[in-house]
Amino acid sequence: MDSKQANNSRLKLMETARELFIAKGVDRVGVREIATNAGVNLSLMNYYFQSKENLLEQIFEDSIKNYGQTLRQILNSHKSIDQKVKEYVYAYIDMLSKDPLIVPFVLSIIHRNAEQAPRLKSVQTLYSTDAFAKQLKQEAEKGNIKPVDPEQFYISMISLILFPFAIKPLVQYRLGLNDEEIALSLQSRKDHIYNMLMASIKA
């Protein structure tokens, strides 16, 4: 069947590219190299994915979509602020630890194409406040937490979570950590971030 063939070539390209990107770094992998390794014609690759960047986006789309839904559900649930923050921070860092390329990739999209970037799904996943802002306001009015600008609080939360992954190589070099140690350090940020966020709004 044609559709099976199509899917095979598409999938093969994405798998091959993913392996190469992780192994060598995105910028040290050529499109011709990907096509060759996948046993697929370069033109066909540009037929499915119009650009290398788009190929990269497709590769992460699935994992980003799944995790993004999880993250949004946490913020939109009926749990307490405290519980939401804790679950959000934990789930987000777990997600990024499994796919460390997501943050630099999304940031490069924002940087490269500032105008169109905000419309991309993978980008929106990184920034979705929704019902969380309202809850922060309501709880502040009830006196359960200190009044706080919801947008600023949300931006602070994702800053604390995401930025360390953007500067991971730098931190790793500066502190002389191996891969396991830097991974552990990022894990231990979970509680650090949670504590910092909650301390700032504790009534």
Next chain:
Amino acid sequence: MDSKQANNSRLKLMETARELFIAKGVDRVGVREIATNAGVNLSLMNYYFQSKENLLEQIFEDSIKNYGQTLRQILNSHKSIDQKVKEYVYAYIDMLSKDPLIVPFVLSIIHRNAEQAPRLKSVQTLYSTDAFAKQLKQEAEKGNIKPVDPEQFYISMISLILFPFAIKPLVQYRLGLNDEEIALSLQSRKDHIYNMLMASIKA
């Protein structure tokens, strides 16, 4: 004089490039375009700056160097933690507000060349903890502040400061802010960040 001529071409290239980079975005500006607009031969441009990325780095080197020294002096001074954090946050955000391209540029360097990046001066400026960590430990032992992992605290501090500049276009689009409004929002983060950091270590 020869040196004046040289400086003229060099400066003209840097000024022209700077304007184009800010106006169109780094990746939508070609090297031939820069040379043409500056009225300078492309070969000469490669004579002074060997690559587009190096040109970019040269453009920011001065401002980064000056501000970097200011920031380091704040952290290495003999002021209180409270005072240092306040001055550091304020000075850093002022610096980034004047040169909004610094953060995405440095992050792209880290992303592109993870191995060599940590050695670059412009990169090191963004991450220099030095004496600040010791002070955090000492103050915790004295009971003046809550005990905290100094590295985590420092990373949190620069995350809160820097990340919003990395996602500025995204935030601007999502909240529907014009240039003045987003600038104001970033200014008002100064106190937000300062309060959050101090609340997390208040004894």
Next chain:
DNA sequence: GTCTATAACGGGATAGAC
């Protein structure tokens, strides 16, 4: 040391014929 002209290479992207 400053500057120009020109050619060429490699990589990403595009278009059209088949």
Next chain:
DNA sequence: GTCTATCCCGTTATAGAC
């Protein structure tokens, strides 16, 4: 879907002028 030709762009090299 495939293949070829072609283009743009960053980069390098060379040869030479002032």
